Amino acid sequence: MSLKLGVPSKGRLMEKTFDWFGARGLDIRRTGSEREYAGAVGGIDGVDLVLLSAGEIPRELNAGRIHLGVTGTDLVRERIPAWQDRVEELSGMGFGQADLVIAVPKCWVDVDTLEDLDAVASAFRQRHGHRLRIATKYHRMVREFLREAGVADYQLVDSQGATEGTVKNLTAEAVADITSTGDTLRANHLKVLSDGLIHRSQATLFRSKSAAWNDRTRAALDILSERLEENV
Numbered sequence: 212m213s214l215k216l217g218v219p220s221k222g223r224l225m226e227k228t229f230d231w232f233g234a235r236g237l238d239i240r241r242t243g244s245e246r247e248y249a250g251a252v253g254g255i256d257g258v259d260l261v262l263l264s265a266g267e268i269p270r271e272l273n274a275g276r277i278h279l280g281v282t283g284t285d286l287v288r289e290r291i292p293a294w295q296d297r298v299e300e301l302s303g304m305g306f307g308q309a310d311l312v313i314a315v316p317k318c319w320v321d322v323d324t325l326e327d328l329d330a331v332a333s334a335f336r337q338r339h340g341h342r343l344r345i346a347t348k349y350h351r352m353v354r355e356f357l358r359e360a361g362v363a364d365y366q367l368v369d370s371q372g373a374t375e376g377t378v379k380n381l382t383a384e385a386v387a388d389i390t391s392t393g394d395t396l397r398a399n400h401l402k403v404l405s406d407g408l409i410h411r412s413q414a415t416l417f418r419s420k421s422a423a424w425n426d427r428t429r430a431a432l433d434i435l436s437e438r439l440e441e442n443v
């Protein structure tokens with residue numbers, strides 16, 4: 212059995228992931244036609260490449276179907292319950308940075324903090340007969356964060372894309388989404404709460420705690436770990 216390394220096969224993390232391993236002596240390549248999801252790893256023995264979307268890598272790590280995988284820390288926290296028991300962070304990779312934040316309409320001039328949001332949420336429910344809606348795809352992380360902050364009078368509405376548009380479209384009053392330059396929030400007249408940072412994410416190399424390890428896969432991991440230490 213070879214060590215299975217899961218890397219993003221498309222999307223914003225793919226190229227930088229290939230470059231990051233290249234700088235550490237691992238030549239990761241897609242093989243076959245442009246559309247074929249096949250790949251190879253050169254420069255190290257006993258490692259098989261598994262091409263996946265960044266969003267699927269947490270599930271594969273959790274199931275132990277891959278030994279190592281590259282994805283965002285946000286996706287691991289969101290998609291693996293009790294993630295610390297299931298995976299180990301081997302190395303932050305220094306790209307794919309994005310912040311998961313809570314944002315509200317800019318015109319809510321009296322709302323700058325979670326405490327303000329809590330007050331607005333209670334008033335909103337009394338006035339409208341339903342809870343203030345927060346659009347997000349990060350249900351687990353947002354619930355946990357708001358529970359710890361003591362904000363209770365809200366409901367999550369699922370949004371798998373174009374989340375910032377939900378406020379203009381009147382399907383939500385606030386959003387919890389990833390931001391990197393802040394352009395999308397600004398363009399949609401939203402502002403981040405001053406204490407509304409839920410998580411700072413970056414692309415990270417994870418090790419599955421449930422994958423089966425043998426002498427060959429352990430030896431491959433040792434060589435890989437040495438390369439990582441040489442190139443911190």
Ligand SMILES: Nc1ncnc2c1ncn2[C@@H]1O[C@H](COP(=O)(O)OP(=O)(O)OP(=O)(O)O)[C@@H](O)[C@H]1O
Nearest residue numbers: 222223224264265266283285307308309389391412
């Ligand atoms: N500006 C950004 N917007 C969204 N995600 C970003 C941004 N910058 C970095 N990321 C990170 O990139 C990762 C998601 O990458 P990407 O969207 O390519 O993967 P995906 O969810 O598998 O894509 P897809 O939606 O095509 O399946 C997340 O960890 C996210 O935090």
Ligand SMILES: O=P(O)(O)OC[C@H]1O[C@H](OP(=O)(O)OP(=O)(O)O)[C@H](O)[C@@H]1O
Nearest residue numbers: 372373374388389390391392393394395
């Ligand atoms: O702060 P910015 O640099 O503007 O980036 C943030 C935007 O990028 C992501 O969307 P993505 O491009 O993945 O599209 P999506 O709306 O389909 O998720 C994210 O959901 C934000 O909408």
